[in-house]
Amino acid sequence: MKGLKLGLTATLTTLWALAGCETAPQDGGLLPDARNAVAHAEQDPNVTKYAPTELDRARKLLINAEGSAKDKGATSTVASHYAYLATQMARIAEQRAHEQVATARIKSGESERQQVLLTARENEANQAKADATQARNLAQNAQAELARQQAESQRLAAQMEDMQAAQTSRGIVLTLGDVLFDTGRADLKPGAARPIEQIASFLAEHPERRVQIEGFTDSQGGNDYNLELSQKRADAVAMAIIQRGVAAERVRALGYGEEFPKASNNSDGSRQLNRRVEIIVSNGDDAIPGRTTTGSP
Amino acid sequence: MITVNGIRNALWCAIAFGIVACASAPMPTDKLAVAKTAVERAEQAQAAQFAQVELTSARNKLAAAQAAADKHDADVAARMADQAEVDAQLAEYTARAKQQEQLVEQMDAGLRDLRNEAQRNSSGAGAVTPPPQPQPQ
Numbered sequence: 001m002k003g004l005k006l007g008l009t010a011t012l013t014t015l016w017a018l019a020g021c022e023t024a025p026q027d028g029g030l031l032p033d034a035r036n037a038v039a040h041a042e043q044d045p046n047v048t049k050y051a052p053t054e055l056d057r058a059r060k061l062l063i064n065a066e067g068s069a070k071d072k073g074a075t076s077t078v079a080s081h082y083a084y085l086a087t088q089m090a091r092i093a094e095q096r097a098h099e100q101v102a103t104a105r106i107k108s109g110e111s112e113r114q115q116v117l118l119t120a121r122e123n124e125a126n127q128a129k130a131d132a133t134q135a136r137n138l139a140q141n142a143q144a145e146l147a148r149q150q151a152e153s154q155r156l157a158a159q160m161e162d163m164q165a166a167q168t169s170r171g172i173v174l175t176l177g178d179v180l181f182d183t184g185r186a187d188l189k190p191g192a193a194r195p196i197e198q199i200a201s202f203l204a205e206h207p208e209r210r211v212q213i214e215g216f217t218d219s220q221g222g223n224d225y226n227l228e229l230s231q232k233r234a235d236a237v238a239m240a241i242i243q244r245g246v247a248a249e250r251v252r253a254l255g256y257g258e259e260f261p262k263a264s265n266n267s268d269g270s271r272q273l274n275r276r277v278e279i280i281v282s283n284g285d286d287a288i289p290g291r292t293t294t295g296s297p
Numbered sequence: 298m299i300t301v302n303g304i305r306n307a308l309w310c311a312i313a314f315g316i317v318a319c320a321s322a323p324m325p326t327d328k329l330a331v332a333k334t335a336v337e338r339a340e341q342a343q344a345a346q347f348a349q350v351e352l353t354s355a356r357n358k359l360a361a362a363q364a365a366a367d368k369h370d371a372d373v374a375a376r377m378a379d380q381a382e383v384d385a386q387l388a389e390y391t392a393r394a395k396q397q398e399q400l401v402e403q404m405d406a407g408l409r410d411l412r413n414e415a416q417r418n419s420s421g422a423g424a425v426t427p428p429p430q431p432q433p434q
Contacts, residue, residue, distance in 0.1 A: 116411050
C-alpha cells in the first residue's frame with residue numbers, strides 16, 4: 001500500500017510537472033480531490049475486502065482523469081468529469097464497504113444474541129437444577145434429622161432401661177451404682193457423664209417433670225460422715241444435671257447416709273448395693289413423695 | 298387515430314432528427330436510462346431520508362442531462378447522465394450503509410440489555426422475567 005502510494009505520488013508529481021509545462025494551471029481542478037478520495041478508499045482494508053470492483057473502477061476513472069488532464073489540462077471539462085466520477089466511485093466503494101461491514105456485524109450479532117440466550121437458558125436450567133438439589137437435600141436432611149431424633153429417643157428409652165429405671169408410685173426411679181464416685185469422695189467420675197447426660201436429655205424432653213436425687217452410703221464409717229458424704233454426692237449429681245440446662249427448681253438433692261439400705265451391709269457385695277445414688281423422676285408434674293419406710297423407694 | 302397529417306408530422310420530425318444526428322453525436326439514451334434507473338434505485342433505498350444531498354445532486358444532474366438531450370447537446374447529456382448515475386449510486390449505498398449501521402446500533406443496545414438481564418437473572422435469585430424490550434428511537 002505504501003509502495004503503491006509512493007509510486008502514485010511520484011507519477012502524480014511527474015504528471016504535475018508535465019501539466020505545468022503544458023498549461024501551467026493555477027489549480028488542479030477536481031483532480032486533487034479525486035486522488036485524495038481514491039487514496040482514502042485504498043487505505044481502508046474493508047474497501048479492498050468488500051468493494052474491490054468499485055475501488056478498481058475508481059482507480060481506472062482516476063487514470064482517465066489523469067490522462068485527460070495530461071492531454072487537455074487539469075481544469076478541462078473532460079478531466080474534471082473523470083475526476084468527479086473517480087471521486088464519487090471511491091466514495092461508493094467506501095459506503096459499500098460500510099454496508100457490508102455492518103451486515104457482517106449484524107450477522108455475528110445475531111449469533112451472539114443466540115449465544116447469550118443459550119447461556120441464559122443454561123444458567124436458568126442449572127439454577128433450577130441447583131434449587132431442586134438444594135430442596136432435595138433439605139428434605140433429606142430433615143428426614144435424617146427426624147430419624148436421628150427417633151433413634152435418639154429410642155436410645156434414650158433403651159438407656160433408661162439399662163439404668164434399671166423402675167416405675168414406682170413415687171415416679172421413675174433410676175438407681176446408679178457406685179460407679180459415679182471414688183470411695184470417700186463426692187466429685188463425679190468421668191463415667192458419670194453419660195447417665196447424667198441421659199437424665200438431662202430426658203428432662204429436656206419432658207419439661208413438666210421434676211427430679212429428686214437421693215444419695216446413700218453403706219454402713220461403714222461414721223453416721224454424720226456418711227450423711228454429709230451422701231448429701232454432697234447428691235448435690236454433685238444435681239449440680240451436674242443443672243449445668244446441662246435443667247432449671248434448678250426442678251432438681252432437688254437429698255443425702256440419706258446409710259439409711260434405707262438395699263441390702264444387709266454384711267458383705268462386700270451387699271455394701272456395694274447400698275452405695276448408690278437414686279434418681280426419682282416425677283410422674284408428670286406430680287410432687288415426689290418423701291421416703292417414709294425403709295426398703296421401699 | 299393516425300391521420301395523414303400526423304404521419305406527415307412524424308416524417309418531418311424524423312427528417313429533422315436525422316439532420317441533427319448527422320450534425321453531432323447520437324443522443325446518449327442508454328446513459329439517460331441507466332441514470333434514471335439508478336436514481337429510482339436510490340429512492341427505493343430511502344436515500345431521500347438517509348442521503349439527501351447525494352440524491353438531490355443525482356436528480357439535478359439527471360434533469361440537466363435530460364435538458365441537454367432536449368437541446369441535442371449529446372456531450373453534456375452524456376456527462377450529466379454519467380454523473381447523475383454515480384451520484385445516485387452513492388446516494389443508494391450511503392442510504393443502505395446508514396440503515397445497516399442504525400440496525401447495528403439497535404442490535405448492540407439490545408445485546409447490551411440482554412446481557413445485563415442475563416447477568417441479573419444468573420446472579421440474583423428470583424423469578425426470571427422476560428426482559429422489557431427497549432424501543433429504539
